[in-house]
Amino acid sequence: MGKLVVPTLLGAALALIVAFGRQKLNASREVEPVEPGNCQLIEGIENGSEDIDVLPSGLAFISSGLKYPGMPSFAPDKPGQIFLMDLNKPNPHVQELSISNGFDKASFNPHGISTFIDEDHNVYLYVVNHPHMESTLEIFKFDEQQRSLVHLKTIEHELLKSVNDILVLGPEQFYATRDHYFTKSCLMLLEMLIDLRWTYVLYYSPKEVKVVARGFNSPNGITISPDKKYIYVADVADKNIHVMKIHDNRDLTLLKVIQLDTSVDNLTVDPDTGDVLAGCHPNVMKLILYNPKDPPQSEVLRIQDILSEKPRINTVYANNGSILQASSVAFAYKRKLLIGTIFDKALYCEL
Numbered sequence: 001m002g003k004l005v006v007p008t009l010l011g012a013a014l015a016l017i018v019a020f021g022r023q024k025l026n027a028s029r030e031v032e033p034v035e036p037g038n039c040q041l042i043e044g045i046e047n048g049s050e051d052i053d054v055l056p057s058g059l060a061f062i063s064s065g066l067k068y069p070g071m072p073s074f075a076p077d078k079p080g081q082i083f084l085m086d087l088n089k090p091n092p093h094v095q096e097l098s099i100s101n102g103f104d105k106a107s108f109n110p111h112g113i114s115t116f117i118d119e120d121h122n123v124y125l126y127v128v129n130h131p132h133m134e135s136t137l138e139i140f141k142f143d144e145q146q147r148s149l150v151h152l153k154t155i156e157h158e159l160l161k162s163v164n165d166i167l168v169l170g171p172e173q174f175y176a177t178r179d180h181y182f183t184k185s186c187l188m189l190l191e192m193l194i195d196l197r198w199t200y201v202l203y204y205s206p207k208e209v210k211v212v213a214r215g216f217n218s219p220n221g222i223t224i225s226p227d228k229k230y231i232y233v234a235d236v237a238d239k240n241i242h243v244m245k246i247h248d249n250r251d252l253t254l255l256k257v258i259q260l261d262t263s264v265d266n267l268t269v270d271p272d273t274g275d276v277l278a279g280c281h282p283n284v285m286k287l288i289l290y291n292p293k294d295p296p297q298s299e300v301l302r303i304q305d306i307l308s309e310k311p312r313i314n315t316v317y318a319n320n321g322s323i324l325q326a327s328s329v330a331f332a333y334k335r336k337l338l339i340g341t342i343f344d345k346a347l348y349c350e351l
């Protein structure tokens with residue numbers, strides 16, 4: 001009898017783990033299609049548009065070509081790129097920004113991005129980079145006339161590991177999310193499934209570097225409220241958004257968690273309304289077990305009145321992967337919607 005009990009228990013434990021993993025990864029979820037008006041794929045973007053940031057003038061920066069452990073890449077040997085798109089144009093097209101000499105373009109692997117405009121109206125693009133699968137933070141100055149990025153500085157720090165996204169607050173001052181503790185894809189999946197929670201949000205400045213928020217499974221996109229008082233952080237593994245108050249010393253206090261049924265990637269704020277837009281992965285199992293015949297789906301949520309007792313949540317875009325796979329970000333600008341993906345194309349719609 002005893003010899004039978006052990007395998008039975010092991011089998012039951014394994015079944016439990018598989019069931020938990022399927023639930024965590026939303027393995028059964030299929031989206032119903034939702035499409036705003038006149039959506040068009042953006043010519044020139046084929047290998048991802050993981051993160052997008054848009055200047056108040058309507059110039060959009062798009063990071064493309066991410067290589068990330070466990071995720072597909074349609075061009076694994078091609079260096080990453082930053083594209084520019086002027087959302088004021090009636091039929092905008094993308095243009096690749098050239099990068100100044102002296103920067104190692106061959107290993108460029110851009111991930112989360114954030115723009116910053118200084119008092120003299122100079123525009124800076126901060127880019128999370130993963131050269132050789134490490135994490136660095138690259139600061140570029142944007143030359144609008146030349147349509148180029150001038151590399152100014154690389155920031156590295158022992159706490160800036162597995163960085164997913166950043167939010168710039170001032171010159172060389174930013175928050176960064178660490179999405180995993182481990183860097184090997186099998187261990188990354190394991191730490192997510194066993195709920196290790198060794199990840200965090202970091203505050204970086206030349207004077208001080210500190211962990212300002214913990215308790216996440218896998219923090220991902222990060223953005224700020226229009227009044228600069230609150231931070232929103234997506235936890236892609238827990239399928240939620242953390243709303244946190246910013247203190248004068250840049251510490252963060254958790255105010256609430258908005259639970260969703262989709263894995264939230266990057267977050268942006270609609271400059272006209274203050275609504276939060278979330279690029280989401282409805283079914284992470286399809287992302288991990290990538291199959292072009294049953295591709296990962298896309299979903300974009302709009303969260304209105306996020307600070308109120310009852311935020312209103314609407315789906316502004318959803319697709320089964322036939323048009324757009326693995327949406328990771330969405331930006332609304334003057335009734336237009338720009339949607340990016342981890343490794344696929346990008347879509348431009350009218351709201």
Ligand SMILES: [Ca+2]
Nearest residue numbers: 051112113165
């Ligand atoms: Ca970002």
Ligand SMILES: [Ca+2]
Nearest residue numbers: 220221265266
């Ligand atoms: Ca992200």
